[in-house]
Amino acid sequence: MSLVPTWSRASVPGRSLVVLAIADSAPRARLAATMLDTLPGPGHAHGLAVLRSAATPSPARIRAELEDTRQAGRRIPLLTTGQIRRLIRRRRPDAVLLDCSGPHTETLSGLGRSFLRRYRPVVVSSLPVPAPEATEGEWLHRSRSDLLVAHSHREMDEYTVLAEKLGIRTQVGLAGVFPRTGQGPVSGRRDRVVFAAEGGLPDGNLGRETLLLALADLARNRPDLEVVLHLGHEDHPEPMETWHALAGAGRVDASALTVTSGALRRQLDHARGLVALGSEPVLVALSARVPCLVLTDFGRERGDLFEDSGLLGDLGDLRLARFHKPKRAWGEYNHFHPASEDDWVARLHELCLNVTRGRIS
Structure with missing residues (x-):
């Protein structure tokens, strides 16, 4: 399998971004793909890779999870930590989206920040669905990220309150991954x-x-x-x-x-x-x-x-x-809020702009 993700582009109005998503399981790969599908921007590009580890899912399992997303049918490489570092250095994405466990997020967040002298990607950490309880340990794994993304108002509130208590300055944003319930009639038999x-x-x-x-x-x-x-x-x-x-x-x-x-x-x-x-x-x-x-x-x-x-x-x-x-x-x-309440894309654009202007180091 190629070590380079297939990069796709969108033509929705908005600021162009290059985003690399890294997942460490098949369900998290689907979550990453779902989030990438919401990113707008002319010339915008994104790619997806899966971290190679002791629990690496099979390519067939990854393909099954990516059905009905824009990543369906694309090559999803399985990369080691070293290969991810080299990919970031070569591709220089504006942002790295980490859909990973807390320990893997902590390791990969350090990779993103290690480019500070020459190049600085925005590091985004996504909680899984549903998220684990907001604990000090879970937050500390993700505290080196610039943006933590929750997927419900409940999770956003819990992680925001704990961040304030711990003195963590990472922003917390909201990204729904499910449509709102009750949208229209359901046809066909229900048996x-x-x-x-x-x-x-x-x-x-x-x-x-x-x-x-x-x-x-x-x-x-x-x-x-x-x-x-x-x-x-x-x-x-x-x-x-x-x-x-x-x-x-x-x-x-x-x-x-x-x-x-x-x-x-x-x-x-x-x-x-x-x-x-x-x-x-x-x-x-x-x-x-x-x-x-x-x-x-x-x-x-x-x-x-x-x-x-x-x-x-x-x-x-x-x-x-x-x-x-x-x-x-x-x-x-709990996960079924209107899409108009999502703010993670706006926060991401603002963070990328601040990096460009040198306001984030």
Whole structure:
């Protein structure tokens, strides 16, 4: 694979920028691509690369995540830290966008600032979706960035308050990555219920049995619905081992559930509802205007993202195929705000201009 990203250009009015995005996982590569898609500017160019590490995703996984973005079909090189440094020196981007974990962001932020004597790119650090809790450690990993990008008002508020407490001068900006919920009617049949294992599984075999039996009850009582067990991209052997054991004991019909893997987005076109224990698949489903059920039977963490969302329920709701739409106020505070409220692009342009004028060193 080429070590040079495929650079694309846009023709939307605005100041020209050259932006290099670096991701360290397949989901973060998609997030970076989504953010790059919002950058305007005549002659503007951007490229995407993935950091090579012990957890480097496969090229096939990266390609799957980049579907429906402008990076789809382009060469996405896997680069070491040294190769990224040389690429920055050669290409001299106006900004480096880091969609990486905290430790990788800290390392790569240092690369950007090491060019100070001759050339200074603006360093942007993007939080993942959903973001980790705003802690001192997480902030310190990202404090060498010029701009920290959050993806919801909630995250922006939490990281801004903590930055002020810690004396961190990094700006905090907002970039939505999901469309606002409730935009227009959904056409086609809605006859699929999806449980997303990538959102987490109950602890212990008993918890998994309880969940799978509830899914089997739904499939038996509602033959008009296809009940899907979605394993995601990762290897989740636990639910399948439990399911096969239940089928072997005659407690469930082995064919009651449809088992799938790959991108969750592909399962949502005909979904009546999505069930999950964790946040990421719920946010993906809400962005597709699919009602959700966030199960509380297996415990919730204090300060949970879905508190006051209107999405919480239990296995009784699941057996009745009872799913929920989010409360509007919750949605606008948690990832589904209007695009007009995003300010990260404006902040980026201002930072790049200040570097050019020598106001940032």
